[in-house]
Amino acid sequence: MDPGAKGRERTGAVDIGGEAKPAALRCAPVPKSFLLTDDLHRYVIAHSTPLDAVSQQLVEETAELGGIAVMQVAPEQSIFLTLVTRLAGARSAVEVGTFTGLSALAIATGMAPDGRLVCCDVSEEWTAVARRYWEAAGVADRIELRLGPAIDTLRALPAAPTVDLVFIDADKTGYVDYWTELVPRVRPGGVLLVDNTLQFGAVVDASNTKEQVEAIRRFNDHAAADDRVELVLLPVSDGLTMAVKR
Ligand SMILES: C[S@@+](CC[C@H](N)C(=O)[O-])C[C@H]1O[C@@H](n2cnc3c(N)ncnc32)[C@H](O)[C@@H]1O
Numbered sequence: 274m275d276p277g278a279k280g281r282e283r284t285g286a287v288d289i290g291g292e293a294k295p296a297a298l299r300c301a302p303v304p305k306s307f308l309l310t311d312d313l314h315r316y317v318i319a320h321s322t323p324l325d326a327v328s329q330q331l332v333e334e335t336a337e338l339g340g341i342a343v344m345q346v347a348p349e350q351s352i353f354l355t356l357v358t359r360l361a362g363a364r365s366a367v368e369v370g371t372f373t374g375l376s377a378l379a380i381a382t383g384m385a386p387d388g389r390l391v392c393c394d395v396s397e398e399w400t401a402v403a404r405r406y407w408e409a410a411g412v413a414d415r416i417e418l419r420l421g422p423a424i425d426t427l428r429a430l431p432a433a434p435t436v437d438l439v440f441i442d443a444d445k446t447g448y449v450d451y452w453t454e455l456v457p458r459v460r461p462g463g464v465l466l467v468d469n470t471l472q473f474g475a476v477v478d479a480s481n482t483k484e485q486v487e488a489i490r491r492f493n494d495h496a497a498a499d500d501r502v503e504l505v506l507l508p509v510s511d512g513l514t515m516a517v518k519r
Contacts, residue, residue, distance in 0.1 A: 351379040358383025363437035370443030374403025381412035393423035427454040442468040448492035471512025
């Protein structure tokens with residue numbers, strides 16, 4: 274049996290190292306695709322592959338953390354990450370910004386059993402949650418978590434262009450530097466995905482000069498002018514830029 278299949282069932286309770294809870298199988302309670310009405314968001318979720326039981330339970334446990342849970346990728350992004358990872362045939366991937374681990378779980382699920390995902394984060398506390406769910410899903414052996422400032426982790430990666438897939442979802446002021454480190458390490462035809470590139474619409478509101486919004490405007494201009502990639506800014510969730518290395 275594919276070890277990735279362990280715990281990926283869509284029904285039943287899942288043992289996540291604590292009290293087993295029944296898995297609810299519908300969408301997360303918070304619509305995160307801000308361009309959609311609640312009804313349309315529910316419709317999108319209902320017509321996409323549902324979250325598996327482990328991911329759904331992770332969404333629920335993360336929701337218990339309160340408002341900070343908004344940092345987690347939306348359910349439709351989670352399945353999108355899995356599908357893109359599969360399409361890219363990714364065996365080597367890098368994630369910048371892991372939190373409680375949903376996006377990493379989605380990427381690892383899309384990889385072959387011998388795939389390797391390097392995850393960068395600074396929080397021991399949040400990533401401890403992630404580790405439990407990666408174990409429950411049977412993908413922990415595909416994931417290497419490196420705690421510390423992501424820029425240091427990225428600079429320490431081999432320089433050769435061998436990475437198949439990148440997902441950037443950490444501190445927005447670091448995006449240009451992460452891009453600068455990662456684009457040369459991605460193989461031709463490899464994929465870079467970058468989250469929150471619409472800032473809930475604030476990117477086009479000139480009166481909004483918040484540091485994070487300015488940082489994303491800088492990143493979007495920088496990436497759009499980078500002729501090493503072809504890219505599209507998808508209006509998914511809070512804006513998801515997808516680039517393919519030439
Ligand atoms: C938006 S959350 C990531 C959400 C995650 N992709 C998910 O789906 O649950 C951003 C994460 O970036 C981490 N982070 C912030 N600044 C960082 C830095 N300089 N280096 C590494 N990680 C950082 C935070 O600890 C946080 O867990």
